[in-house]
Structure formats: C-alpha cells, structure tokens
Amino acid sequence: MTKKIRTYSAAFKAEAVKKIADNKGNVSATAKQLGIAMQTLSNWQNKADKGQLIGTKEYDPELMAILEENKRLKRDLKVAQEERDILNEEG
Structure with a gap:
C-alpha cells in the first residue's frame, strides 16, 4: 500500500503558522485543528522563523x-x- 503525499499551498502554510499564535503557541492543538501532522506544522514554523516560508512576514x-x-x-x-x-x- 502506498502512502499518498499531501501537498499544501504556500498560502495555507503561512495561515497555519499564523494560527499557532492564535492558539498561544500551541503547535499540537493547531495541527489537530487543521488536520495535519504536528511535525509538518512544526517544520513550517521553523522555516517561517528562518525567513524561508513564503507568505509570512519574516520571508526574505x-x-x-x-x-x-x-x-x-x-x-x-x-x-x-x-x-x-x-x-x-x-x-
């Protein structure tokens, strides 16, 4: 059985990272709300913090x-x- 890889738009990733702040920094709760893996969201947050996630204010x-x-x-x-x-x- 092959695992289907889900892809997300840059806009979705940026919004997901912004939602973390709405949840008082709780990555786990935000991931559950969005129906995505916590590690995936955490990776996006790390990229945003480094200025590497398109659509975030930190993006460079x-x-x-x-x-x-x-x-x-x-x-x-x-x-x-x-x-x-x-x-x-x-x-």
Whole structure:
C-alpha cells in the first residue's frame, strides 16, 4: 500500500503558522485543528522563523535567492571535483 503525499499551498502554510499564535503557541492543538501532522506544522514554523516560508512576514526573498545560489554552487563544485578526480586517475 502506498502512502499518498499531501501537498499544501504556500498560502495555507503561512495561515497555519499564523494560527499557532492564535492558539498561544500551541503547535499540537493547531495541527489537530487543521488536520495535519504536528511535525509538518512544526517544520513550517521553523522555516517561517528562518525567513524561508513564503507568505509570512519574516520571508526574505534575498535570503532564498542566496540559498538557491549556494545549492547550485555546491552542485557545480561537486561535479568539478568528480571531473578532476577522473582526470587524475587517467593521467
């Protein structure tokens, strides 16, 4: 039996995080009200706190652009290192 993965819109995630404050910071109660896993909501809250959740006042598009560029550069570096290692083995 396969488990169905639920996806949520950015707006839903942002509203869910805002509801935590309405419940006096109670993540568990908020998750139950929304019918989602507590860990899922907690992850969204952590992202919001870091400025990485779209739709929240803490969201920082510049930070997200830097994080994406960092990921890309790490991938490029890994490829370059693998190519270097292959060339060193041959020569």
